Amino acid sequence: MSFLLLGNQRSGTNYVLDMINQHPEIETINEPFSMHLDFFRMDEEKWTADDVDPQYLHQKLRMLSQTQKYITDLNLWLNAPYPLLRGFKETALFEKFDWLQSVVHIDKTVLIIRDPRAIVNSVMKRNMQHSFWNYKQRLSDYWGYSGSMEEHIVCAELISRRMKLLINIHENYGYPFLKLENLIDNPEGEIENLMSYLEMAVSPSQISFCTNTGKETRDYTYSNFRSRTDVVDQWKKMLTPKEVEDINTIFRNEISYFSYEV
Amino acid sequence: MRFIPIPNGKYQISRNGRLYFHMFDNMEISETKITVDEFVNWFKTSRLENHVEGTYCFFNDVNTNTPYEFSKEANDYLIKENKHNTPMVGVNWIGAMKYAQAFGGRLPTELEWEICAKAGVSDCVFPWGNTKPDGTKCNYGNMIGACTQVYNYPPNAWGLYEMCGNVREWCLDRYHPEIAFSYEYSDQEISVPIRVVKGGSWDKTENYLACEHSEGKWERIGTVGIGFRVIRRRAL
Numbered sequence: 361m362s363f364l365l366l367g368n369q370r371s372g373t374n375y376v377l378d379m380i381n382q383h384p385e386i387e388t389i390n391e392p393f394s395m396h397l398d399f400f401r402m403d404e405e406k407w408t409a410d411d412v413d414p415q416y417l418h419q420k421l422r423m424l425s426q427t428q429k430y431i432t433d434l435n436l437w438l439n440a441p442y443p444l445l446r447g448f449k450e451t452a453l454f455e456k457f458d459w460l461q462s463v464v465h466i467d468k469t470v471l472i473i474r475d476p477r478a479i480v481n482s483v484m485k486r487n488m489q490h491s492f493w494n495y496k497q498r499l500s501d502y503w504g505y506s507g508s509m510e511e512h513i514v515c516a517e518l519i520s521r522r523m524k525l526l527i528n529i530h531e532n533y534g535y536p537f538l539k540l541e542n543l544i545d546n547p548e549g550e551i552e553n554l555m556s557y558l559e560m561a562v563s564p565s566q567i568s569f570c571t572n573t574g575k576e577t578r579d580y581t582y583s584n585f586r587s588r589t590d591v592v593d594q595w596k597k598m599l600t601p602k603e604v605e606d607i608n609t610i611f612r613n614e615i616s617y618f619s620y621e622v
Numbered sequence: 623m624r625f626i627p628i629p630n631g632k633y634q635i636s637r638n639g640r641l642y643f644h645m646f647d648n649m650e651i652s653e654t655k656i657t658v659d660e661f662v663n664w665f666k667t668s669r670l671e672n673h674v675e676g677t678y679c680f681f682n683d684v685n686t687n688t689p690y691e692f693s694k695e696a697n698d699y700l701i702k703e704n705k706h707n708t709p710m711v712g713v714n715w716i717g718a719m720k721y722a723q724a725f726g727g728r729l730p731t732e733l734e735w736e737i738c739a740k741a742g743v744s745d746c747v748f749p750w751g752n753t754k755p756d757g758t759k760c761n762y763g764n765m766i767g768a769c770t771q772v773y774n775y776p777p778n779a780w781g782l783y784e785m786c787g788n789v790r791e792w793c794l795d796r797y798h799p800e801i802a803f804s805y806e807y808s809d810q811e812i813s814v815p816i817r818v819v820k821g822g823s824w825d826k827t828e829n830y831l832a833c834e835h836s837e838g839k840w841e842r843i844g845t846v847g848i849g850f851r852v853i854r855r856r857a858l
Contacts, residue, residue, distance in 0.1 A: 395685040398676040426675035
């Protein structure tokens with residue numbers, strides 16, 4: 361069986377993937393599209409299931425036969441007879457989800473959610489909106505955005521669009537959300553729910569992973585070690601009141617949808 | 623690349639109540655994991671093409687978190703600062719084998735790797751013995767948050783550095799969860815393109831460090847947590 365974790369950058373997708381991977385019968389790949397294929401690093405154009413090309417997977421990939429082969433091979437890996445569960449996570453392709461589901465075999469999808477203010481704070485703290493993530497360019501190229509270019513607004517505008525896509529996926533297909541804050545606060549219960557959805561038993565290593573990594577913060581960009589305070593509350597200290605107000609305005613629907621505190 | 627001669631002899635490894643044997647005869651293995659410097663400098667002279675039609679063939683140059691990058695200005699791969707002597711990562715199984723073959727060798731089998739990690743002592747849990755891992759013995763559990771230089775931690779009794787921690791290592795064997803040491807001990811063909819990796823890494827918990835711990839990874843994928851070393855016959 362195969363699974364996909366889909367969530368925004370800086371929303372704990374690595375953490376959840378690594379936690380799942382503690383299970384001895386589960387194997388995972390980290391972002392096989394956006395970290396291994398040029399095309400999916402930058403492209404944010406919407407593709408649907410109707411766009412699947414039987415020969416090239418998608419017409420836009422017709423000149424990229426190695427990319428096509430990679431995706432076909434990935435699909436073979438997802439369909440391999442072992443380990444029992446194989447999966448991957450992505451922080452991109454929200455807008456291509458229908459296409460993605462049609463070209464690779466995914467049995468179960470889980471949507472990762474984190475407080476949007478914490479996501480914006482985490483992106484800005486590391487200046488990740490620049491360089492290869494290039495939020496400004498993506499907003500203007502793919503979303504026709506021409507509003508304020510203040511850093512926190514640019515981050516919030518792009519992330520809110522992606523969060524809306526996650527909500528659409530949830531509403532169209534009924535795939536469950538996993539809220540990062542709930543996993544931090546109640547690892548045993550949330551892991552039980554998640555593994556039950558993935559039709560696997562919980563491994564004790566998965567529980568101890570959450571317990572151990574939550575004891576302290578090791579403040580490297582991709583570290584799994586984060587104290588609860590840093591995951592849940594740090595944005596309250598780092599963002600200015602004006603930034604919080606702006607971000608709350610942009611995310612007003614999502615904050616309410618996911619019952620985050622205003 | 624420095625090689626360490628493997629002491630000749632017949633060694634045994636126990637797994638799930640069964641003994642597995644291997645004879646080393648005039649073999650040598652690289653003292654450390656292959657470094658970024660070694661790999662990238664070799665690749666530049668290899669005339670191979672890495673990036674083809676939107677993806678990589680041998681090492682991941684799409685992920686920007688690797689210790690090297692392709693410079694359009696220089697039209698060449700450049701090694702990032704302070705990364706020359708860290709393990710070559712982002713290399714997939716195919717790239718690791720290409721490198722090994724270029725130096726007259728190959729990747730170690732899982733059984734060879736495990737014997738070397740334990741320096742021939744079959745009941746050794748870790749390369750240093752049976753005491754628990756800590757930050758003085760190897761790089762794991764996000765204690766440092768990145769790869770370290772290949773000579774950073776003490777070697778095992780055979781003089782091999784980092785047989786656990788820092789980055790995991792590709793092995794020759796195809797992985798099967800129910801068949802240990804498949805290259806030498808499986809009589810059935812395993813066609814799934816998943817290869818054994820061993821040794822744990824800087825970003826993984828201590829659960830991955832024990833010499834007998836094996837994982838299976840898709841051979842096509844190059845990630846920041848997997849490198850390799852080379853084994854070959856000793857020149858007489």
